[in-house]
Amino acid sequence: MNYHQPTCLQAAILDWAGTVVDFGSFAPTQIFVEAFAEFDVQVSLEEARGPMGMGKWDHIRTLCNLPEIAERYRAAFGRTPTDADVTAIYERFMPLQIEKIAEHSALIPGALKVISALRDQGLKIGTCSGYPAVVMARVVELARDNGYVPDHVVATDEVPNGRPHPAQSLANVIALGISDVAACVKIDDTWPGILEGRSAGMWTVALTCSGNALGLTYEQFKNLSKDKLEQERARIGQMFEGSRPHYLIDTIADLPAVIDDINARLARGEMPQSS
Structure with a gap:
């Protein structure tokens, strides 16, 4: 054949x-900003848009790897974000996303x-x-x-x-x-x-x-x-x-x-x- x-x-x-x-x-970008804010870490809409297209956990991990955001996290918690911290943000992101997706x-x-x-x-x-x-x-x-x-x-x-x-x-x-x-x-x-x-x-x-x-x-x-x-x-x-x-x-x-x-x-x- x-x-x-x-x-x-x-x-x-x-x-x-x-x-x-x-x-x-x-829908996805604004919720990233809101999810990080609930951990007292400020992320701009422009920063949130950077890794768009990735899976959402990977997206958050990529944001946390940015030196500027990692430093803001360290200032709030005394350490740079671990995978467990990424998962915590992701778990807050999910219900926010489902709640607001219709908007x-x-x-x-x-x-x-x-x-x-x-x-x-x-x-x-x-x-x-x-x-x-x-x-x-x-x-x-x-x-x-x-x-x-x-x-x-x-x-x-x-x-x-x-x-x-x-x-x-x-x-x-x-x-x-x-x-x-x-x-x-x-x-x-x-x-x-x-x-x-x-x-x-x-x-x-x-x-x-x-x-x-x-x-x-x-x-x-x-x-x-x-x-x-x-x-x-x-x-x-x-x-x-x-x-x-x-x-x-x-x-x-x-x-x-x-x-x-x-x-x-x-x-x-x-x-x-x-x-």
Whole structure:
């Protein structure tokens, strides 16, 4: 039996916050600030956004490893944070996250229309997130109420290693019965999510304006001047350079043209690993 390269996409693997829901990715970032504050440690929203895309325990550990935050913790407790301290913050983060997730559950403008178009082209819709399963259950419930029901969901604690490892995307490939990872496209607003897709051998699309990197509401984004928007696109593009996304677009509303281009490249025999 001979190997046959895929000639069109079979699945889109979508992130959640900042990609399909929660324009600006406010739900996770604001709760990090509040969780640390309950331990009398101040963390700015900008600092909280830094490791976005990782699993939430790993995100907190990464924040605690920052010299500035570690010093604030030492000033409060007389020591730098241990893994046990990280777990304590995480355990406070979780109920806060579940409690407030509904405040930032709105679908990103254009998302439902694009996802419907993908389905019309025969693509299956897989999803993954840095949220653990207990939070994802609430996110999925809220999305269903708003008309969004993906074909599969993988939470960060349902695989051995979360992002930037490829496990969540690959779990979607298995569950959805996809024949080849090159027939998948991963769409995400964070560099760990793009690395996840790259490591899984997929096409990757980075969202520059709807997610964590820009960190604005939809209204604030739409009110940016042309010059300011171009400056922000350039800044965010540099942030993504190391993860090597195949495409950069503003929001999921711009995805259809990318899907057409990927299908054309696959039909010509191109593969995601070669670019």
